[in-house]
Amino acid sequence: MRRRIPMSTVVAETTPQADQPARTTLREGAFGHARALACRECGHEVALGPHYACPECFGPLEVAYDFPAVTREEVEAGPANIWRYKALLPVPTDIEQSPNTEPGYTRLLKAHNLGRELGIANLWVKDDSTNPTNSFKDRVVACALSAARELHAKVFACPSTGNLANAVAAAGARAGIKTVVFIPSNLEKPKQVNSAVYTNNLVAVEGNYDDVNKLASEIAGEEEGWAFVNVNVRPFYAEGSKTLGYEIAEQLGWRLPDQIVIPVASGSQLTKVDKAFQELIKLGLVEDKPYKVFGAQATGCSPVSVAYKDGVDVIRPVKPDTIAKSLAIGNPADGIYVLDICRRTGGAVEDISDDEVRDGILLLARTEGIFTETAGGTTVGVLKKLVETGQLDPELETVVINTGMGLKTLDAVADHVGAAATIAPNYPAFVAAGIL
């Protein structure tokens, strides 16, 4: 039953006629309640498949659904991972039966201490650092893995410098599908190890991340049966971020927050959390109410924040220069949609310096016991700045998303913390040191 499917970049042989050969190889319900891939720009719909660009206007394709009725009780009876929302994702109804990393349903912590520190009355941290490979990427990769499986892909791959590589290599190992992970050859050894433990096929590419990315697109176009999670199965992959929005609403007691602060790299996560909130409203799972969405960037890579502040609709690409490397996308694909959403909801996009990123990491660790990576430091630091500049209302219920964990970017803070004292191993020495 397995056959090789060309993972083409645009739709060619698989236009949405029912008698297409590529369609017939898909099993019934392979993508759950997903109906088609719809262009975000022109609305043109194409058949579900390994496509990411609209054949009409080259706009980005997004999964469109015919949702069934879904009740809170059905969701609550599901497993403690993202598959509790499987009816709202492009995955088959038996998704739990296929080996996957079972990510999600991470902690939503009431942040009493951080809230007090920042003067925010009602603050929550959604902590995605406790996912299987310690970042939100496990969510999107789990959805991409399901698509790769249903499309009979033979290779599961990505270009990445960090979190995504970990998530792809781990998920592929568990699923028993061959993985190939492409990284810049100058990547630090620890980051290489963190992917190489899972896969024999870590490929170092002489060049920067843009070069690696370009190579991945080239391979996706040339080779058959390769599923590049963030290239040719990107529409399915991106849907995984919706689960962050679903979980926040459910964990608040089926209620949307008033304000939410989200880091912006490609911008995909922010747009998908907004999509999730809109879907929950349409499905009647939460009450319709206004909410404000805020985007967070590091100043060293802040093309969306710059456009927001300039009041323009065009993102001017930049060459990243920041310690927040997991946010360092100079030409963010979904940047314009981030602008749309933040403006439409009355939110904002803001950016902070690398020193403020570091301060954000330590602030979150000292107040809530969460050790985040530079992306989380950025989001917490931006939250602080948003309050100080009056852009965020400290009286409204606010959620901030932490997307990753500090052990992956240890260097960012290594020279800024350490032992308070070094003492001889006896009680008088301890007393003399004056600890506390």
Next chain:
Amino acid sequence: MRRRIPMSTVVAETTPQADQPARTTLREGAFGHARALACRECGHEVALGPHYACPECFGPLEVAYDFPAVTREEVEAGPANIWRYKALLPVPTDIEQSPNTEPGYTRLLKAHNLGRELGIANLWVKDDSTNPTNSFKDRVVACALSAARELHAKVFACPSTGNLANAVAAAGARAGIKTVVFIPSNLEKPKQVNSAVYTNNLVAVEGNYDDVNKLASEIAGEEEGWAFVNVNVRPFYAEGSKTLGYEIAEQLGWRLPDQIVIPVASGSQLTKVDKAFQELIKLGLVEDKPYKVFGAQATGCSPVSVAYKDGVDVIRPVKPDTIAKSLAIGNPADGIYVLDICRRTGGAVEDISDDEVRDGILLLARTEGIFTETAGGTTVGVLKKLVETGQLDPELETVVINTGMGLKTLDAVADHVGAAATIAPNYPAFVAAGIL
């Protein structure tokens, strides 16, 4: 209402009479359904308090309960963390209201690939690496924190070289209680950073772990109001490991496994998982059935395994020399109880070399996408050896516990994995490299 309570090592002023002053400062239900601290050796009971050694025979004190009736439905209606079992822990009924790290309810993964590799028909991995600070220590520390709070402790402290330090510093930060963490001064910088991000009071002690430990006991005896999690509130702390056993049974569908493999450092975790299984049987939450418990050690620190193989009841302390540092306790406090349990249930204690520990890490990563630390490598490697030597029945349902995560012991595998190829950033170079 706060008062300083001497955190004494043995019971003096707080014998179990109802009119004792120390008792009256405890609020009603401070320790849930816990009745007393009972000596594991002689059964003597003393009042609940900051004590860990029996005043009669100096045996270890353990929490004893008068359990209420508990139903599966009540547990299932609880939160997705250890507090779903709060009725079975020495914590108040409103424990969720007090800021804590909300650990537990981690993944139980069906290990198809690892099972196939080892020839085990029905294998599961309980993965505790996704806890808030990435080890099972978050469970025990959460219970110790509750005890410290109820006892009005002013300082939350521990001696540690790694996982415990992270868990204590993080939990203390979130709870807003002062933490002091003692480490050997020669500890690697990354491990220091991983605790120092959370606390200002990281104290480096000139000496080895035994020296640090001794200093902690000295301070616990001299200072008032210090709760050392693994010293004077150890009985409460240790109960947290029971939740691993509860979760495994619940996640299997309220059923005990036939065999379980658990790493042995002090031996506490293994004894508490057995205690959890026994409690579930007594409470009627699972069917009574035989199960075998297996202990895993690294050969470089295998005093319990040596005693098991020698058929003796006495643990001969050793000087640890292994890469599995989180298991490197040369004189394990609960070693004799581990021997008891493994012999009584028909299990065994086994040990493996450091090379086999490394192989175990990579085996788990390659088969199930879980990057474990050296302790997990030890457990997986021992599982393999138990099958090969015929000590574990490959036809029976088996659970193996992973207690921590690989980023904390990266050095163990850093020189053993890496890029498969380094290529120029173009398609012909990729083809020429012959990947796959």
